[in-house]
Amino acid sequence: MPNENLPNKKSLHEIDGISQPDHVNQDSIRTIQNFRRKSLNIDLLIEKLLQGDIPSLSKAITIIESTNPTHKEQAHKIIQTCLPHANKSVRIGITGVPGVGKSTFIEAFGMYLTSIGKKVAVLAVDPSSTISKGSILGDKTRMEDLVKNTNAFIRPSASGESLGGVSRKTRESIILCEACGFDTILIETVGVGQSETAVHSMTDFFLLLNLAGAGDELQGIKRGIMEMADSVIINKADGDNLKHANNAKLDINRALHLFPLKDSKWQPKVLLASAFYNQGIEDVWQLLEKYFSLTKENGYFEANRKNQNAYWLRETINEQLLSNFYQNQTIYEQLQNAENAVQNNEKSPFTAANELLELYSKIKKSS
Amino acid sequence: MPNENLPNKKSLHEIDGISQPDHVNQDSIRTIQNFRRKSLNIDLLIEKLLQGDIPSLSKAITIIESTNPTHKEQAHKIIQTCLPHANKSVRIGITGVPGVGKSTFIEAFGMYLTSIGKKVAVLAVDPSSTISKGSILGDKTRMEDLVKNTNAFIRPSASGESLGGVSRKTRESIILCEACGFDTILIETVGVGQSETAVHSMTDFFLLLNLAGAGDELQGIKRGIMEMADSVIINKADGDNLKHANNAKLDINRALHLFPLKDSKWQPKVLLASAFYNQGIEDVWQLLEKYFSLTKENGYFEANRKNQNAYWLRETINEQLLSNFYQNQTIYEQLQNAENAVQNNEKSPFTAANELLELYSKIKKSS
Numbered sequence: 104m105p106n107e108n109l110p111n112k113k114s115l116h117e118i119d120g121i122s123q124p125d126h127v128n129q130d131s132i133r134t135i136q137n138f139r140r141k142s143l144n145i146d147l148l149i150e151k152l153l154q155g156d157i158p159s160l161s162k163a164i165t166i167i168e169s170t171n172p173t174h175k176e177q178a179h180k181i182i183q184t185c186l187p188h189a190n191k192s193v194r195i196g197i198t199g200v201p202g203v204g205k206s207t208f209i210e211a212f213g214m215y216l217t218s219i220g221k222k223v224a225v226l227a228v229d230p231s232s233t234i235s236k237g238s239i240l241g242d243k244t245r246m247e248d249l250v251k252n253t254n255a256f257i258r259p260s261a262s263g264e265s266l267g268g269v270s271r272k273t274r275e276s277i278i279l280c281e282a283c284g285f286d287t288i289l290i291e292t293v294g295v296g297q298s299e300t301a302v303h304s305m306t307d308f309f310l311l312l313n314l315a316g317a318g319d320e321l322q323g324i325k326r327g328i329m330e331m332a333d334s335v336i337i338n339k340a341d342g343d344n345l346k347h348a349n350n351a352k353l354d355i356n357r358a359l360h361l362f363p364l365k366d367s368k369w370q371p372k373v374l375l376a377s378a379f380y381n382q383g384i385e386d387v388w389q390l391l392e393k394y395f396s397l398t399k400e401n402g403y404f405e406a407n408r409k410n411q412n413a414y415w416l417r418e419t420i421n422e423q424l425l426s427n428f429y430q431n432q433t434i435y436e437q438l439q440n441a442e443n444a445v446q447n448n449e450k451s452p453f454t455a456a457n458e459l460l461e462l463y464s465k466i467k468k469s470s
Numbered sequence: 471m472p473n474e475n476l477p478n479k480k481s482l483h484e485i486d487g488i489s490q491p492d493h494v495n496q497d498s499i500r501t502i503q504n505f506r507r508k509s510l511n512i513d514l515l516i517e518k519l520l521q522g523d524i525p526s527l528s529k530a531i532t533i534i535e536s537t538n539p540t541h542k543e544q545a546h547k548i549i550q551t552c553l554p555h556a557n558k559s560v561r562i563g564i565t566g567v568p569g570v571g572k573s574t575f576i577e578a579f580g581m582y583l584t585s586i587g588k589k590v591a592v593l594a595v596d597p598s599s600t601i602s603k604g605s606i607l608g609d610k611t612r613m614e615d616l617v618k619n620t621n622a623f624i625r626p627s628a629s630g631e632s633l634g635g636v637s638r639k640t641r642e643s644i645i646l647c648e649a650c651g652f653d654t655i656l657i658e659t660v661g662v663g664q665s666e667t668a669v670h671s672m673t674d675f676f677l678l679l680n681l682a683g684a685g686d687e688l689q690g691i692k693r694g695i696m697e698m699a700d701s702v703i704i705n706k707a708d709g710d711n712l713k714h715a716n717n718a719k720l721d722i723n724r725a726l727h728l729f730p731l732k733d734s735k736w737q738p739k740v741l742l743a744s745a746f747y748n749q750g751i752e753d754v755w756q757l758l759e760k761y762f763s764l765t766k767e768n769g770y771f772e773a774n775r776k777n778q779n780a781y782w783l784r785e786t787i788n789e790q791l792l793s794n795f796y797q798n799q800t801i802y803e804q805l806q807n808a809e810n811a812v813q814n815n816e817k818s819p820f821t822a823a824n825e826l827l828e829l830y831s832k833i834k835k836s837s
Contacts, residue, residue: 179821182818182820182821183817183818183821186815186816186817186818187815189815190815271820274818274819274820275818275820278818409813409814412812412813412815412819413809413812413813413819415812415819415820416808416809416812416819416822416823418819419819419820419823419824420795420823420826420827421792423823423824423827424791424792424795424827425788425791425792427827428787428791441783442780442783445779445780445782445783446776446779446780447776448553448554448556448557448779449553450550450553451549451550451553451641451642451645452641452779452780452782452783452785452786453549453638453641453642453782453786454546454549454550455783456783456786456787456790457786457790459787460787460790460791460794464834467831467834467835468834468835468837470835
């Protein structure tokens with residue numbers, strides 16, 4: 104709705120006190136007004152975003168994250184316009200269990216990257232954020248310096264979303280950040296669930312933060328996550344902890360060598376760091392540069408991004424097909440009955456499933 | 471079609487040489503004939519199955535496994551009629567990597583069970599059987615004694631099927647075996663893939679066969695499978711191997727204690743056995759009896775079966791929704807274009823997915 108307090112600048116605005124003649128269709132007026140207002144703003148927003156304007160990037164991400172159906176078309180336009188300008192970056196996934204020092208590491212790593220001329224965007228995939236009250240990136244004050252840095256952009260994850268929803272929005276945010284000129288994208292997640300697979304599927308390099316412990320270096324980290332890592336950084340490797348950290352490095356190196364060679368032909372490496380004392384951070388970047396030079400030369404970098412796009416195409420289709428079904432009101436109600444029937448052995452699960460699928464097919468035809 | 475060589479016993483059969491009067495609808499005759507023939511045979515088949523007739527059970531499973539659409543209704547009737555007579559059994563999943571001695575163990579275990587008055591059905595979930603040429607149960611001759619035993623029924627898995635397809639058919643076969651009077655159902659699978667999860671989700675007890683090795687007892691078995699096991703049996707624990715087997719028992723016991731307590735409140739146990747020398751087989755059954763007595767008393771047995779039914783309801787729906795989409799000819803063709811577009815960054819995966827989903831929605835409406 105137009106704001107009544109603003110001066111009249113629009114050609115189609117009614118003059119106060121004089122009604123429009125009846126032969127003008129009021130709906131058409133509103134449609135034209137809405138169209139002009141929206142397209143003007145979005146075009147300008149995209150233009151500024153492509154020029155590197157961070158407030159515009161921020162607003163564009165808000166539109167993409169919006170669940171308001173009227174924003175869907177705008178989001179679509181933003182993404183399609185940004186897409187040709189994206190893809191010129193490195194995307195780095197960072198994970199580790201709570202307490203490993205992810206925020207401190209990202210702060211130190213991000214500050215180093217900006218100091219060598221990089222533009223750094225930090226995003227998060229955290230479907231658990233409603234439960235954990237935004238355990239990652241939610242509290243930006245934990246990255247005091249980076250948050251004030253004009254060459255850095257930090258965006259907490261969309262909260263209260265399914266993993267699929269968060270993943271989609273993060274992936275689209277990557278495109279926007281890149282179109283806005285950010286060349287190094289850090290994507291943070293917590294080392295405790297399926298979100299690792301999602302982050303691994305949207306990044307070029309996957310970095311696992313770990314701590315040195317008493318023989319339990321591999322504890323707490325799921326086996327599959329260790330397998331995905333391109334590098335394990337043992338954080339808090341300082342003071343009395345240094346000896347433990349060196350032992351952990353040997354153990355983890357041995358474990359990493361047990362996995363089959365990756366498609367990238369990269370042998371994952373273990374490094375020590377102390378993000379708090381700003382030690383070992385440069386080494387991490389040098390390792391990453393070796394990885395990028397290897398994989399850009401052997402073609403893996405490009406091939407992997409193509410595969411990731413194909414993967415997300417399938418993932419999005421699958422998630423949408425299922426959620427369309429389960430969110431249908433009639434299906435939702437009948438599913439309860441079907442569950443009761445199969446639990447009491449009145450129907451086989453397959454009979455009940457077929458009945459629901461036939462019902463759904465009828466609903467879709469008549470909708 | 472009626473067999474011309476059979477004597478005419480059907481009331482609606484034409485008398486040779488005399489045409490039906492024109493006012494009788496030939497289609498109706500055929501419909502009635504078909505209906506009577508089918509319902510008579512199926513009713514008889516089910517009746518015999520419920521009386522414990524093994525050839526009828528075998529034929530009923532063939533109808534369920536058939537991909538011929540005309541068998542669908544018959545399969546439905548068989549399952550719905552058998553359902554109230556099923557569920558009175560114990561269902562035991564058996565897995566282990568190739569070479570661990572699954573066939574020998576099932577032969578020995580099955581023979582023991584029939585010797586104490588059990589009726590044993592052996593089924594298999596092996597979606598890989600087209601590749602491995604039926605590595606499990608395909609060669610029944612490996613169970614020489616059990617295959618001749620009148621209180622045993624062995625059925626290899628349906629070959630050339632997706633995991634979902636095999637799982638569905640195996641689960642429905644369980645119902646039929648139980649309705650036929652089999653009280654102990656053994657379901658075999660290979661310890662190398664997702665089929666373990668499927669078998670775990672259709673059984674009351676999950677048994678992992680393992681070998682003693684030189685410190686690598688946990689190698690080759692995925693971590694997740696060890697976690698699912700209610701018991702680990704170290705097979706080939708005989709002769710020179712006995713010492714190794716005892717060490718492996720200690721190691722695996724220690725590993726099993728690291729997992730959180732199961733919902734069933736059962737602490738998984740490790741046993742030694744030598745199926746070839748018929749040693750330790752009775753102990754396995756005694757362990758199982760302890761498990762069933764615990765879980766039937768604490769309510770887990772019944773609750774777990776209900777949960778499994780609900781799980782299979784969802785699984786069937788999900789698989790069907792996705793395969794309906796991907797097997798649609800138009801979608802199949804357009805998906806190739808969409809994949810090319812996202813791989814070349816002409817479209818975002820989400821835009822391309824939405825376009826395909828809208829196309830699919832239109833196809834469904836007009837179909």
